[in-house]
Each structure stands twice: as structure tokens, then as C-alpha cells.
Amino acid sequence: MNSNLFIIIISSAIFYGTPLFFAALGGILTERGGVLNLGVEGTMLIGAVAGAWGSQHVGGSSWMTITMAIVIGMLAGGLVSTLLAFLCITLKVNQTVAGLAITIFAGTVGLSSYFAKTWGVSESPVTRQIRKLDVLGLADTPILGPIFFNQNILTYLSWILCVASSIYLFRSRFGLHLRAVGESPATADAMGINVTRYRYLHTIFGGALAGAGGVFYSLAIVPNWVDGMTAGAGWIAIALVIFGFWRPGLTLVGAYLFGALQSLSSTLKARNVSISGDLLNALPFFMTIVVLVLVSSRFAHRRLGAPAALGVPYEREER
């Protein structure tokens, strides 16, 4: 085992940061379109239970099972956020309330636990899990090996998604339209952009990414279904969106920073450095507050801040 503390912290930061990034990237896409999704925590749990179910019921090769489990988890996440989209976009209900309702409805001791029971996910352990890969046989390379070549498939997928979504958001016409919808839906509408369709699609895809984050918990971290297993990761993801200024690259860095905090207390305790785990768990939220205070008090606010129409339902008649 590589016992360099620095390497351990970085490689576990990437591991524990990956599900946070998935959920946060989903949040970015959703919020860039002007929809606030506070249902991430519940969506992740649904994704987690669906992914665990998938791993138990899809046969075939190990790769097949894992791929399908991830797809099933994403579909489930997408389905939950379709409900949110319907509430927020079509029915135009208060987005904060709708999101909270989704989290409570789908979350711990809610729908996710119910599915776990009725589908029998609770009864047997997952047989196949998402394992760390040894990419190109380089996992044992000093320093770079554990960090870059010994992660699992979802982590590599997240890196691809990070680049792809950055290009999509800032270099493509669709991304431009999406941002327009989030900044000023009335203007976008006047330009002929279908506001409702953009919001629906990105909210649903955002939920699917949260579902993938949930699958990471039930097939990689634990790996098994446990009620309430995401333990607040959804909320951290929502904080991350703000922390990363609605930008995938910055959010990835933030996710790894917050991911590092998740395992830091164990790592330090094993090194005989005593530090409160509860305090470390509170740090992501504290740091988010600090960032919020900084950006809101500076001129940077307008360029880095939230999409202007975030959380506001779009009603054509209001113009």
C-alpha cells in the first residue's frame, strides 16, 4: 500500500467526490435553465436503490450488469425529476417547496426505503459492484497511479462529462440557449427558444445525473443498499453548485475538496491526529456560506452569480 498521506487523501478525495460531482453537475444543468432542484437528495436515494436493484436483476457479464445498473439508476433519477419538472414548469408551483417535497417523499424512510422493501433489494447483498480499475496496468505507478489510473468507471465518466458539459454550456448553441432561458426566459422566448422544452430536458437529465451519483453509493462506496445511505450528499451537491459558480470545472475541484473532507477524519485518526468528524462534515456547508458571502459582496457577483431567473417559474402572459 502506498502510505503517502498526500496521495491517499487525493485519491480518496476523487473517490468520495465523484458522486458529489455527478449530483452537482446535474444541479448545474438544471439551474442554468432556471429551475432550482432541492430534490437532489431524494433523487440520489431513488437512483441508489434502483441501481442496487439493477445489479441484482440484470444478468450477463459483469460489465453488462454494471452498465445496466447505472442506466437503471439514471432512468429512475430522471423519472423522479420529471415529477419535479412537471410541478415546477407546468404547474408553476413554488420550486423550493416542490424540491423539498421531492426529497422528503423520495428520501429516507420514504419512497426509496419502500422500493427497497417491495423489490427485495434489502434482502440480499449486491453481487456485483463497481470496482476500481487498473487502467493500462498503471495503477501501481508512483504518485500518479493511485490518483489517475486506479479509479472506477463512473469517475472516468465524470471526467468526460465535465469536459463535455463545459463545451456544451459555453461553446455550443444549445448551451447558449439554455443560459438564456435561465437568465431571461422572456427574452429567450422572444428569440424563439422553447423555454418549457429546455427546462424539462435539463431538469430530467440533471435528475438522471443525480441518480448516477446515487448508484455510486449503492454499488461503489458501501456497496449495498442501506436506508438513507447518501447521508446528505444531495445537500452538499446543491451547495457545490453555488461553490463552483455554476461551472463544471470549478465544481469538479469543489467536489474533490468536499470529497477529501469526507474521509479526512478517518485518515487523520489513523495517523493519531484527533479531529472531530462532525466538524469536518459541517465544513462543506461552512465553506459554501463563506463563498456566498464573498461573491455577494463583490462586483464579481454579476458575472459569477446565479442565473437571474433561477427559481422563478416562467409565465408567458406576464410580459
Added chain:
Amino acid sequence: MKRTNKKFAPMLLTVAIAIGLVACGDDDGGSSSSEAPSTDAPAGEVRSSAYVPTGDPMDYFTAWEELPAEAGGLDSSPVIDCAPEEGPLKAAWIYVGPINDGGWTQVHDEARMAVQEHFGDAIETTYKELVPEGPQALQTIEDLIADGNTVIFGTSFGFQDQFIEAAAAHPDVCFEFATGYKSAPNVSQFYGAAEDTDFLTGMAAGAASATGKLGLVSSFSFAEVVRGVNAWTLGAQVMNPDATVKVLFIQSWFDPAEERKAAEALLAEGVDVLGQKGVDSPSTGDVAKENGIPWAGYNKDQSANYPEVWLTATAYDWSVYQIPRLQQVLDGTWVAGNYYGTLKDGFVKLGKYGALVSEQTFAAIEARLVELAEAPGSEFTGPIVDNQGNEVLADGVSHTYAELMSMAYLVAGVEGEL
């Protein structure tokens, strides 16, 4: 908080001292001193212990009225008739975790099912899982009593106060509480000598380590857990006198993600064998499996799910106690008291020995198992020094039952603090 024990000295006290003094003489001789080199080859197959428990569980049960006051004794512990006039006896179990936790709660639920199977139509069992420790447990108890349950089993230390409170309000209901210490005319306490099997598990772990650096994921620094950590370490040192055990307390009974992080952190510190005590999920085993290092579990035999890395584990059979006790309810002879089961009556046992356990280690553990079945707690026989360098037990001296129940030190070789 669940399952911790406190000081009180039932019948085992005298037995432990009497037999312990005899048994401790064997400590440096006999089979256990074979000091198997850790290099002898793994057996390559899974085996079960040859030991067959023959003891009567009720030999390890004492009514409260026969115990001294400092051990929870009461002036009287009358027969409580909690069997219904007609229809099946309804008994309920209250769990802190999910029934699929792969450990503590799952094993409790397996006992419940064994009870159900044993009694058939005579008893109707039910359970509540994921009940939070603390005041909420009282509501759960009340609901179960309202549903007609007249025997209530509690399986987590943090339910204890609610059990005592409910017992006072329902004097005609029989309460059975695992891992507590408080007494009432209609509340029994039951647990057993897991430290003995923890010691044997530690032997397997010590023999499996090439470097002598072992890691143990643990829950709380309560006496019950500390006893297990110490016994595990002493066991490892039987097979490898220089073995050190790095222990991390995660402050939770069941938190798979935290258990994983602790196991990873231990691995990063260079341990080459992982174990667990007091934590209920097999997450530690998952980390061991991913990294291909031997794993000693807890609560439950996991040799089938983790064949590549499995050593052995402390396993519980709660039904050993529950079946005769429920029979007493049906017979109208149930009285409240204290039970501390042993290897001999089969309350605690070892899981299967994994393929990594060598023939030599297997033989050494089996021999020691027989000794511990006759003399529970005798692994704590001096000389024992704590990890601060203070002598805890002089040569040949053993702990009393009360001392075992209130253990608050870590033996030399444990890296960690309470």
C-alpha cells in the same frame, strides 16, 4: 448507544474465578503456546469448528432475587404470567438497524425466525426495524403492546431506559433486553461472552499477518467493545507475540460508509489484516476483498460471501437463550433475571474457518476454544499490561466478572486510545 454492559456479578463470577485460576496455568503451556509461524500454508478450504456446545443455557441464567443488589439483584422476582388466555403468544423484537445489515440486526432477526420455526403456531413473532435509540423507542414499545404483544425483546443498548419505563407501566408484560444492565421485576438482561470468541478470532488474524501490523474497525469505547478489542489483540499475540493492533472507533454501531473509510485509513497505515468489533456491516470486508487482504468479521459467518479473504468471526445465536425463555412463558414459569451466555451453551460461537486459516492455526484455535468454553473470560489472565505500560493483572491473576463488565483500558499492543 447499544449493548454495553455494566458491573454486576452473577453466578459466573464464582465459576470464572474458580476455573479461571486453574485454566490460566495452562496459558503458557499446552496447545496455545505452539506459536504457529505465520508462514505456514493456508489450508485452502473452509472448515467448521468441531466443537459441539452441550451446556444448558439456563445454567447461565440467574433470577434477580438470587443476585446481590450491586449486580442488579432485587428483593423478589416473581413469576410473571404473560401468556395470553387463548390464542398464540405474541412476541415482538425491536431492532436499531435494518434486518439486512449483514451483521448485528440480521443475526437478531435470524434468531427471531428460528424462534418462530421452533414454536410454530404457538407463538406469533413480529419485529420493528430501524427504531432510533432514545425516546422514540417508547412509542414503538407501546404500539407493540397495544397490538397484543406480551413479550418484547430489545436489541440495542440505547433502548434500555425506554424498556425500564415501559416495564413499570406494563407489569404483566415480559421484557427481555439484550446488552443492558438495569433490572426490574419484569425485565431480564441477556448477553454473553463474545470476548472469548473475539480472542479466538484474533488468533486467526494474528496468524494471518506477515508484518504483525493488524487493523481493527470498532464502534464505541464502551466496556463491552473494549473487552472485545483487548481479547482480539491478546489472541493475535498468541500467534504472533509482537503483533500490534491499530484500532479506530467510528462512534456508530452501523454506518457502512464510515466503516469503509476507517478500514481504508487503516490499510493506508500499512496493516495487512483487517478485523472489526462492534460495527455491524461487512464494509470492512469489502475493503479487504478489494485489496486482497485477510479479514476477520463480526456477528455473522460471512465465509460464503467473502471466500477469498475470510478468516473467521464471533457469531451469535440469540435463539439459544430465547427459545427456553419463551418456553418458560408458555409454561407459566418466567421470572426476570440476568443471562450471560458462553461458548459452552452455544450462545457465542465461531463462524466457519476460512481457507486462509492454516491447519496449524486451526488446531491451535480449536484447542483454545475448548478451554474457553470451560473457563469463560480466562483469556484475561495475567501478566497483562495496558498500552500505557501499567500492570493490569499480575501473573496468574484473572479478571472478575465485574471487572470484565467495566473494562476501561487497552492492552499493550493496541494502538489507539479510549
